[in-house]
Amino acid sequence: xxxxxxxxxxxxxxxxxxxxxxxxxxxxxxxxxxxxxxxxxxxxxxxxxxxxxxxxxxxxxxxxxxxxxxxxxxxxxxxxxxxxxxxxxxxxxxxxxxxxxxxxxxxxxxxxxxxxxxxxxxxxxxxxxxxxxxxxxxxxxxxxxxxxxxxxxxxxxxxxxxxxxxxxxxxxxxxxxxxxxxxxxxxxxxxxxxxxxxxxxxxxxxxxxxxxxxxxxxxxxxxxxxxxxxxxxxxxxxxxxxxxxxxxxxxxxxxxxxxxxxxxxxxxxxxxxxxxxxxxxxxxxxxxxxxxxxxxxxxxxxxxxxxxxxxxxxxxxxxxxxxxxxxxxxxxxxxxxxxxxxxxxxxxxxxxxxxxxxxxxxxxxxxxxxxxxxxxxxxxxxxxxxxxxxxxxxxxxxxxxxxxxxxxxxxxxxxxxxxxxxxxxxxxxxxxxxxxxxxxxxxxxxxxxxxxxxxxxxxxxxxxxxxxxxxxxxxxxxxxxxxxxxxxxxxxxxxxxxxxxxxxxxxxxxxxxxxxxxxxxxxxxxxxxxxxxxxxxxxxxxxxxxxxxxxxxxxxxxxxxxxxxxxxxxxxxxxxxxxxxxxxxxxxxxxxxxxxxxxxxxxxxxxxxxxxxxxxxxxxxxxxxxxxxxxxxxxxxxxxxxxxxxxxxxxxxxxxxxxxxxxxxxxxxxxxxxxxxxxxxxxxxxxxxxxxxxxxxxxxxxxxxxxx
Numbered sequence: 001x002x003x004x005x006x007x008x009x010x011x012x013x014x015x016x017x018x019x020x021x022x023x024x025x026x027x028x029x030x031x032x033x034x035x036x037x038x039x040x041x042x043x044x045x046x047x048x049x050x051x052x053x054x055x056x057x058x059x060x061x062x063x064x065x066x067x068x069x070x071x072x073x074x075x076x077x078x079x080x081x082x083x084x085x086x087x088x089x090x091x092x093x094x095x096x097x098x099x100x101x102x103x104x105x106x107x108x109x110x111x112x113x114x115x116x117x118x119x120x121x122x123x124x125x126x127x128x129x130x131x132x133x134x135x136x137x138x139x140x141x142x143x144x145x146x147x148x149x150x151x152x153x154x155x156x157x158x159x160x161x162x163x164x165x166x167x168x169x170x171x172x173x174x175x176x177x178x179x180x181x182x183x184x185x186x187x188x189x190x191x192x193x194x195x196x197x198x199x200x201x202x203x204x205x206x207x208x209x210x211x212x213x214x215x216x217x218x219x220x221x222x223x224x225x226x227x228x229x230x231x232x233x234x235x236x237x238x239x240x241x242x243x244x245x246x247x248x249x250x251x252x253x254x255x256x257x258x259x260x261x262x263x264x265x266x267x268x269x270x271x272x273x274x275x276x277x278x279x280x281x282x283x284x285x286x287x288x289x290x291x292x293x294x295x296x297x298x299x300x301x302x303x304x305x306x307x308x309x310x311x312x313x314x315x316x317x318x319x320x321x322x323x324x325x326x327x328x329x330x331x332x333x334x335x336x337x338x339x340x341x342x343x344x345x346x347x348x349x350x351x352x353x354x355x356x357x358x359x360x361x362x363x364x365x366x367x368x369x370x371x372x373x374x375x376x377x378x379x380x381x382x383x384x385x386x387x388x389x390x391x392x393x394x395x396x397x398x399x400x401x402x403x404x405x406x407x408x409x410x411x412x413x414x415x416x417x418x419x420x421x422x423x424x425x426x427x428x429x430x431x432x433x434x435x436x437x438x439x440x441x442x443x444x445x446x447x448x449x450x451x452x453x454x455x456x457x458x459x460x461x462x463x464x465x466x467x468x469x470x471x472x473x474x475x476x477x478x479x480x481x482x483x484x485x486x487x488x489x490x491x492x493x494x495x496x497x498x499x500x501x502x503x504x505x506x507x508x509x510x511x512x513x514x515x516x517x518x519x520x521x522x523x524x525x526x527x528x529x530x531x532x533x534x535x536x537x538x539x540x541x542x543x544x545x546x547x548x549x550x551x552x553x554x555x556x557x558x559x560x561x562x563x564x565x566x567x568x569x570x571x572x573x574x575x576x577x578x579x580x581x582x583x584x585x586x587x588x589x590x591x592x593x594x595x596x597x598x599x600x601x602x603x604x605x606x607x608x609x610x611x612x613x614x615x616x617x618x619x620x621x622x623x624x625x626x627x628x629x630x631x632x633x634x635x636x637x638x639x640x641x642x643x644x645x646x647x648x649x650x651x652x653x654x655x656x657x658x659x660x661x662x663x664x665x666x667x668x669x670x671x672x673x674x675x676x677x678x679x680x681x682x683x684x685x686x687x688x689x690x691x692x693x694x695x696x697x698x699x700x701x702x703x704x705x706x707x708x
Contacts, residue, residue: 004022004038004041004042005023005034005038006020006021006022006023006024006029006034006035006038007019007020007022007035007038007039007042008022008023008061009042009045011049011052011053014052014053014054014055015053015054015055015056015057015200015203016046016049016053016055016056016057017056017057017059017196018042018056018057018058018059019058019059019060019061020035020058020059020060020061020062020066020067021060021061021062021065022061024061024062027062027063027064027065028062028065028068028112029060029062029065029066029067029068030067030068030069030070030071031067031069031070031071031091031116031117031120032071032073032074033071033074036090036091036094039094039120040093040094040097043094043097043098043101044097046098046101047097047101050101050102050103053103054103054104054203054204055103055104055105055106055200055203056101056103056104056105056106057106057108057196057199057200058105058106058107058108058120058124059108059110059195059196059199060108060110060111062111063111063134064110064111064112064132064134065111065112065113065134066107066108066109066110066111066112066113066117066121066135067112067113067114067116067117067120067121068112068113068114068115068117069114069115069116069117069118069140070091070115070116070150072144072288072291072292074087075087075144075146075279075288076285076288076292078276078279078280079280080276080280081273081276081277081279081280082276083276083280084149084272084275084276084277084278084279084280085272085273085275085276086272086276087149087275087279088149088150088271088272088275088276089268089269089272091116091119091149091150091151092149092150092151092268092271092272094150095119095120095122095123095150095151096123096151096264096268098120098123098124099123099124099155104125104126104202104203104204105123105124105125105126106124106125106126106127106128106199106202106203107120107121107124107126107127107128108128108130108195108196108199109121109127109128109129109130109135109137109186110129110130110132110134110135110192110195111130111132111134111135112134112135112136113135113136113137114136114137114138114139114140114174115138115139115140115141115148115152116150117137118137118138118139118152119139119148119150119151119152119155120150121137122151122152122155122156122159123151123155126187126199126202127180127185127186127187128186128187128188128189128190128195128198128199128202129177129180129181129185129186129188129189129190129195130177130189130190130191130192130195131177131178131189131190131191131192132177132191132192133176135176135177135192136174136175136176137174137175137180137185137186138168138172138173138174138175139152139156139168139169139172140172140173140174141172141248142169142170142171142172142246142248142249142252143172143287144248144284144287144288144291145246145247145248145278145281145283145284145285145286145287145288145657146248146275146278146279146284147248147251147252147255147271147274147275147278148169148271148275149271149272149275149279151268151271152169153165153169153252153255153256153259153271154259154264154267154268154271156168156169157256157260159184159185160183160184160185161183161184162227162230163230164183164184166230166231166234166253166256169252169256170234170237170238170249170252170253177189187202188202227257227260231253231256231257234253235250235253238250238253243527243530245530245655245657246283246657247278247281247283247284248278248283248284251274251277251278252274254274255270255271255274258270259271282667283657285659286656286657286658286659286660286663287656287657287659289659289660289663290645290646290649290656290659290660293642293645293646293660294486294646296642297486297487297488297646298481300474300477300478301489301639302470303470304470304474305469305470305471305474307469307471308471309471309474309475309478310393310420310421310422310444310471310472310475311393311475312336312393312394312422312475312476312479313336313393314336314337314338314391314392314393314394315331315336315337315338315339315392315393315394315395315396316338316339316340316341316389316392316394316395316396317331317338317339317340317341317351317395317396317397317398318341318395318396318397318398318399318409318413319341319342319347319397319398319399319400320340320341320342320347320348320350320351320352320382320398321342321347321350321351321354321398322350322351322354322452322453323398323426323450323452323454324340324342324347324351324354324398325340325350325351325352325353325354325355325358326354326355326358326450326452326453326454326455327396327398327426327450327454328340328351328355328380329354329355329358329359329380329454329455330450330454330455330483331380332355332359332376332377332379332380333359333376333483334482334483335379336379336394337379337380337381338379338380338381339381339383339388339389339392340352340380340381340382340383341382341383341384341385341386342382342384343384344384345382345384348382348383348384351382352377352380352382355377355380356377358453358454358455359373359376359377360373361455386413386416389413389416389417390416390417390418392417392418392421393421393422394421394422394424394476394479395413395417395421395422395423395424396424396425396426396448397409397410397413397423397424397425397426397427398426401427401428401429401430401546401549403430403431403434403435406425406427406430406435406438407434407435407437407438408438410423410425410435410438410439410445411438411439414439414440414441419441419444420444421444422444422445422446422472422475422476423439423444423445424445424446424447424448424476425445425446425447425448426447426448426449426450427447427449427463428449428496428499428546428550429494429495429496429499429549429550429553429554430553431492431494432445432446432447432463432464432465432492433465433466433492435447436465436467436468442465442467442468443467443468443469443472444469444472445465445468445472446462446463446464446465446468446472446473446476447461447462447463447464447465447490447492447496448460448461448462448463448476448480449461449462449463449496451498451651452542457650457651458484458485458486458650459485459486459488459498459646459647459650459651460480460485460486460487460488461487461488461490461496461497461498461647461651462476462477462480462487462488462489462490463490463491463492463496464489464490464491464492465492473489477489486646486650488638488643488646488647489638489639489643490637490638490643490647491635491636491637491638493557493632493635493637494553494554494556494557494558494562495550495553495554495557496637497632497637497638497643497644497647497651498647498648498651498652499550499554500554500558500628500632500637501625501628501629501632501644501647501648501661502625502651502652503550503551503554503562503564504562504621504624504625504627504628504688505535505621505622505624505625506535506538506539506547506551506564507551507562507563507564507565507624507688508620508621508624508688509522509526509534509535509536509539509621510564510565510567510568511565511684511685511688512612512617512620512621513536513565513567513605514565514566514567514605514606515606515610516605516606516608516609516610517609517610517612517617518609519534519536519585519597519601519602519605520597521612521614521617522534522535522536522617523535523536523537524614525614525617525618526617526618526621528614528618529618529622529655530654530655530657530658531652531653531654531655532653533653535621536584536585536586537585537586537594538652539568539578539584539585540578540579540584540585540586540588540594541578541579542578543577543578543579543580544568544571544572544576544577544578544584545572545577545578547568548564548568548569548572551564551568552564559687560687560688561628561687561688561690563687563688567604567605570604571584571585571601571604574600574604576598576600576601579592583598583600583601584598584601585597585598585601586598586601619676619680620680620684622661623673623676623677623680623689624688624689625648625661626661626662626665626673626677626695627677627689627690627691627692627695628692629641629644629661629662629665630692630694630695630698630705631692631694632644633694633705633708634692634693634694640708641660641662641663641705641706641708642660644660644661644662645659645660645661645662645663646660648660648661662705662706663705663706665705666704666705666706670695670698670699670703670704670705671699673695674691674695674696674699677689677691677695678691
């Protein structure tokens, strides 16, 4: 065996076996600087020994990872376009050497194989995939605002055809072994235990002849008019999905379309140049920033307790309906065989309907088999009493937002549960500190705030209080991660984190409407800023009556800076509650799709409309959010600016390409932000735009939020 630090190399019976993840105690293998240097040296060694070799088989020493892609820290360290282009060219050069080897090269892909890992595999003549659930391949670079830079956009279309390649590269989605073989990415699928042994069967085996479908795909790819149509459709799809905010998918399309008939060297030079341009762009840096935030959040931030961390294996949801059904679905998805309790069968049926709808979506997308669907649905046990609650490890309450009712229910429920079980509330705005008083063992209680709809919204706020045990918080944090959602630990306070920052956005929207700004101008301005929907549409989704209740709680807790306009209350009086009643700011059909502005809502607005620039509308609704975030950091509701940004990106869809609310504020300049807030304080409303002392302190010290 040749001596390399990170890659094993051994020749047996004229076959070179090269193993990634050798002598590496980390669970994932990445293409860092040392690994790339060793792979380059191995490529040279394979070439020099070519006369004595029949094949090279690449495999992994890891349980669940082949190659997880390029080391993101290498990309983040690039300062200029030239740095980026040179880095891409270096990787391309290594993979070109692998591609040019005169004998059979086989990638035995088991576990995670993404980005540079997939690009490496494409440089091999044959790709085999293991049938293990952990095995996935894909090119997710677009999610970091990048183009695959090691030849992925050149080799993928040649491997699976242009339409399939564009679908994978532009979306960044991954494929499992079954899908990989179906689309031609993998030649064959084998059990992980036998994949290396079976690779020997492919040595000397000629590539299969293309079938009719593949031949037609190749013809379309090589035909100028067909290519033009394919790229045109892809560009239209990208613009529809991204609204033109994201640079990378458009750059990918330009590079691939312009290079379809170029030689390899010429094409890869264009790919490297595009990579260089994108990797140092502000947008890519923002998306890389989000990547690092999400990586950091995968580890519990503490503080840690000295006791044992509770094991959360069996779950229960107190309260059914839409939210309860969503939580029961999440528990069932994670093998918790949840109990779902409510006062009547009607509510339980609604909860089951919601859970079933969520599972049906996965079934339709073939993420779930029919047998799994039936099994998971049967695992949800509906009841109107507390039978079986002694076996529950985690209870999540999702009943009406009324403090007295919640406290009464908690006091009663605790009697039916074990002393070591965790009890949580899905409250969106009520005080967790106050709720804890209803429990004898308040140390095992916390807030666990999910966002609606549960199956789509990735954020979960874990709300603490003065008596909560650190072991309780850590157990909940680990459980949220296990369910593949993003946890943010938040101290108790009016609206917690997300709703507290969201309400100024919605409040100011109400005032703008009362001033005469049209619904159309308001929603379009926010959408053009990058928000997933405008405030009028968002209020309809949340429920205008819910918005009124939360606004009152925040006003009571925060004072006049949180005073809301009277517009929403007037709409509630008219029965215009939003999508749940098919009438709000907009009308909705039975499927919940908007069908146009609601004239009843329009009648409550000023008859004369006020013209306001798009940028001023945007600043009117965004600046109060930044100001409130500064107060939240000052009060230590959360610990870091990253907590704020993660919360808003994953909780309300704040545009990721801006890097988060506070990273956006830093990029705009806090002095400029403060000046604009002060201007609105004098021209619009003193209370709602009273500058935060914390923000003023940052400006005085010439610091940014991310300097904290």
